[in-house]
Amino acid sequence: MDLNLNNKVAIVLAASKGLGKAIAAALSAEGVKVIIGSRDAGELERTAKEITAITGNEITAIAVDVGDAARVTDFIEKAAAAHGKIDILVNNSGGPPFNKFEHFDDEAWQQAFNLSLLSFARTSRLVLPHMQKTGSGRIINIISGSVKSVLANSVLSTSMRMGVVGMAKLMADELGPYNITVNNVAPGMILTDRLKHTLPKDTDPELALKERAKNIPLGRIGKPEELAALVTFLASEQAAYISGTTIQVDGGANRGIF
Numbered sequence: 001m002d003l004n005l006n007n008k009v010a011i012v013l014a015a016s017k018g019l020g021k022a023i024a025a026a027l028s029a030e031g032v033k034v035i036i037g038s039r040d041a042g043e044l045e046r047t048a049k050e051i052t053a054i055t056g057n058e059i060t061a062i063a064v065d066v067g068d069a070a071r072v073t074d075f076i077e078k079a080a081a082a083h084g085k086i087d088i089l090v091n092n093s094g095g096p097p098f099n100k101f102e103h104f105d106d107e108a109w110q111q112a113f114n115l116s117l118l119s120f121a122r123t124s125r126l127v128l129p130h131m132q133k134t135g136s137g138r139i140i141n142i143i144s145g146s147v148k149s150v151l152a153n154s155v156l157s158t159s160m161r162m163g164v165v166g167m168a169k170l171m172a173d174e175l176g177p178y179n180i181t182v183n184n185v186a187p188g189m190i191l192t193d194r195l196k197h198t199l200p201k202d203t204d205p206e207l208a209l210k211e212r213a214k215n216i217p218l219g220r221i222g223k224p225e226e227l228a229a230l231v232t233f234l235a236s237e238q239a240a241y242i243s244g245t246t247i248q249v250d251g252g253a254n255r256g257i258f
């Protein structure tokens with residue numbers, strides 16, 4: 001299927017590794033001009049080169065901390081100037097720490113709000129005039145399956161992602177007239193460094209992953225490219241009538257019916 005993405009321009013945030021990197025690579029493979037951002041400039045540049053070597057398409061790397069308003073504003077200006085338009089925004093960030101509710105103080109809550117909710121609102125607001133100018137757009141938020149069923153120790157993540165779900169619903173309502181769609185993609189367990197860091201230190205990582213996979217109907221942990229495939233579809237012309245949704249990529253792990 002031709003997704004009609006050739007020569008579209010996409011911003012993918014938190015993209016030097018993990019889910020963001022896989023999304024950038026998948027979009028680039030479809031001929032999208034991709035601009036990637038994350039904090040470590042060296043790592044970001046290496047990722048850009050790596051993707052270009054695979055897809056043959058140039059990637060623009062601009063270092064940014066998504067929690068820093070001034071740097072994000074500068075990032076969006078540079079990204080818009082790179083190819084003269086922005087068609088697709090993939091909001092993503094490093095996830096908040098895991099722990100029980102009682103262990104998080106005000107500062108931890110403020111930080112989680114800044115990184116996982118406010119940053120998504122800010123980048124969306126900043127790309128809006130560019131999408132309104134071209135008369136179409138795609139905003140895709142990477143959140144977490146914890147918005148669908150309880151995930152232990154994820155109170156910061158869950159609380160902020162629930163905010164993104166509400167925000168996206170309102171944005172889909174308000175931005176539909178501009179032909180801009182807004183959707184959320186909710187990963188279950190996908191094999192990235194973030195997941196690896198949550199494994200018990202005293203167990204063989206392969207065994208620990210197998211143990212985690214036992215409760216997943218498809219019997220395995222997901223691959224970043226499996227989530228990236230959905231994001232790429234949501235970015236495409238074919239997904240023009242999908243807006244305001246939250247779609248899980250979790251191997252069936254969420255048993256909730258709604």
Ligand SMILES: NC(=O)c1ccc[n+]([C@@H]2O[C@H](COP(=O)([O-])OP(=O)(O)OC[C@H]3O[C@@H](n4cnc5c(N)ncnc54)[C@H](OP(=O)(O)O)[C@@H]3O)[C@@H](O)[C@H]2O)c1
Nearest residue numbers: 014016017018019038039040065066094095190192193194
């Ligand atoms: N993998 C899963 O199973 C899973 C499940 C549910 C939800 N999620 C969520 O999906 C998102 C991506 O997770 P992942 O698994 O891809 O994580 P990852 O492999 O740890 O990658 C995180 C990426 O985010 C970048 N980043 C972190 N903080 C940033 C900041 N302040 N500004 C800009 N970039 C930043 C990192 O680069 P720098 O450090 O250089 O900035 C890196 O490129 C997270 O929010 C996570 O909570 C993941």
